[in-house]
Every structure is written in structure tokens, then in C-alpha cells.
Amino acid sequence: MACEICGREGSHAFMCPYYSPRKTEHYCSSCGEGIQEGEEYIENDAGEFRHYDCFYGMRDLLEWLGYKVKTAEEISDTYEMDY
Numbered sequence: 001m002a003c004e005i006c007g008r009e010g011s012h013a014f015m016c017p018y019y020s021p022r023k024t025e026h027y028c029s030s031c032g033e034g035i036q037e038g039e040e041y042i043e044n045d046a047g048e049f050r051h052y053d054c055f056y057g058m059r060d061l062l063e064w065l066g067y068k069v070k071t072a073e074e075i076s077d078t079y080e081m082d083y
């Protein structure tokens, strides 16, 4: 039987007053939504969670995981003279 307010069957639309989000253990630190069953997510060393889809790109992912994207500096061949 479809819901009399949102017309959905078996579940409710997000705006429906009968809508109740499922209990989630983890929340995405990017979009703030709970990470639902069946969704892909990543946890970092700081204990934060994010949906796989909530990364903007490889750099965003790597920096969130604690990696630094470095720029190689000009190689100096005079380093031995620093002593």
C-alpha cells in the first residue's frame, strides 16, 4: 500500500513526515549524510569517514588520507658544499 502523503511504496520520500533515516554508524565528513548499507566509503587514520563518491578527485582523496602532494624542487648538485 502506497504512502498517502508521498505516494511511495515500501519507503518514503525524503520530505515525507513518515520518512525515518536508517540508523547509521558512520557519517560522511564531506556531505554530512549517514553512510548507508551498500554504499562505498573510506576511513582514514583520523577515524573519519567519507563516501567514495564524495571525493572530488585523486588529490582530494590522497590529502584526506594524509598524503602530501609534493612538488619536486630543482635538483642542486652543490649540496655537498653545504657542510
Ligand SMILES: [Zn+2]
Binding pocket: 003, 004, 005, 006, 007, 008, 011, 012, 013, 016, 017, 018, 019
Ligand atoms: Zn511517505
Ligand SMILES: [Zn+2]
Binding pocket: 028, 029, 030, 031, 032, 033, 050, 051, 054
Ligand atoms: Zn558523503
